[in-house]
Amino acid sequence: MSHLTPPQASELGENNVQVWIFSSATLIECGETLLDHLDEREREEALSYISTRERERFSLYRAAFRRVLGWYVPCDPRDVRLIRNRNGKPSHPHVVADGEVKVREQIHFNLSHSHDWAVVAVSRGGELGVDIERVRLPNGVQTLMDHFFLASEAEAVLQAPEALRAEAFCRLWTRKEAAVKSFGGSLAEWIRDLDVGGQEVNISLRHPELPPLELQEFPVAPGYIGCLCTSFRPAAVTLHQFDCGYHSGLAG
Numbered sequence: 001m002s003h004l005t006p007p008q009a010s011e012l013g014e015n016n017v018q019v020w021i022f023s024s025a026t027l028i029e030c031g032e033t034l035l036d037h038l039d040e041r042e043r044e045e046a047l048s049y050i051s052t053r054e055r056e057r058f059s060l061y062r063a064a065f066r067r068v069l070g071w072y073v074p075c076d077p078r079d080v081r082l083i084r085n086r087n088g089k090p091s092h093p094h095v096v097a098d099g100e101v102k103v104r105e106q107i108h109f110n111l112s113h114s115h116d117w118a119v120v121a122v123s124r125g126g127e128l129g130v131d132i133e134r135v136r137l138p139n140g141v142q143t144l145m146d147h148f149f150l151a152s153e154a155e156a157v158l159q160a161p162e163a164l165r166a167e168a169f170c171r172l173w174t175r176k177e178a179a180v181k182s183f184g185g186s187l188a189e190w191i192r193d194l195d196v197g198g199q200e201v202n203i204s205l206r207h208p209e210l211p212p213l214e215l216q217e218f219p220v221a222p223g224y225i226g227c228l229c230t231s232f233r234p235a236a237v238t239l240h241q242f243d244c245g246y247h248s249g250l251a252g
């Protein structure tokens with residue numbers, strides 16, 4: 001995994017993955033121009049958030065995702081249309097013109113947000129899922145582990161030194177979420193079924209009902225952890241910080 005600055009959508013090779021990392025603080029600096037990317041439905045959805053902070057984050061992350069997807073399609077961010085499967089996974093970014101659907105670029109992507117950070121991972125290589133979490137032990141962690149972790153996974157978390165326990169928990173959680181998101185499943189249905197234990201940063205996940213999945217951890221920001229899951233072995237995974245300069249099209 002390496003960092004490249006500035007990234008170019010055109011450099012996305014067949015089996016590469018580009019992971020865009022957004023901080024809400026940076027997106028706020030991008031200002032109103034970024035919010036112009038939102039469509040009517042997203043503006044309405046934003047209003048359903050009672051907390052101003054949540055509303056602001058939703059709008060900024062959505063607008064930034066549109067900007068990034070617009071580079072790859074490529075098209076105006078406002079024109080990006082998506083389809084969602086029955087569990088909510090968005091895919092197939094496309095443009096509708098003159099009542100006709102035009103898919104301009106076959107790309108796979110997935111996104112995740114947690115508090116002050118969000119990411120979107122993009123590839124042409126195949127299905128992928130991504131998850132980020134703020135590192136902390138959630139309330140009722142034991143109950144969560146009883147319900148959703150294998151005994152061996154829960155044991156590994158409990159055996160971790162106290163200072164590293166939250167990270168151990170979140171590492172397994174992000175692995176499970178990223179894996180489920182790679183195939184657009186339902187977390188509730190799959191979470192207990194996936195054995196994602198192991199100390200390594202990269203692990204392979206094998207399950208009789210799923211294609212082989214490759215999981216790798218990546219750094220998001222201090223206090224956050226991220227996991228990328230791909231249904232193929234990526235040739236390279238590059239991390240890119242979204243910058244206000246890019247949103248005006250400099251990187252596209």
Ligand SMILES: CC(C)(COP(=O)(O)OP(=O)(O)OC[C@H]1O[C@@H](n2cnc3c(N)ncnc32)[C@H](O)[C@@H]1OP(=O)(O)O)[C@@H](O)C(=O)NCCC(=O)NCCS
Pocket residue numbers: 087088089090110111112113114129130131132177180181182183184185186187188
């Ligand atoms: C997707 C899921 C794993 C969630 O994650 P989360 O930790 O709340 O959210 P994240 O920030 O990591 O990811 C959310 C993004 O993933 C994408 N996403 C949603 N459902 C997805 C799915 N099934 N697979 C892959 N990606 C999905 C969306 O882009 C979503 O962002 P958006 O709503 O702003 O477009 C979880 O909601 C899930 O299992 N959903 C499946 C359907 C389901 O069980 N719904 C519960 C109804 S009570």
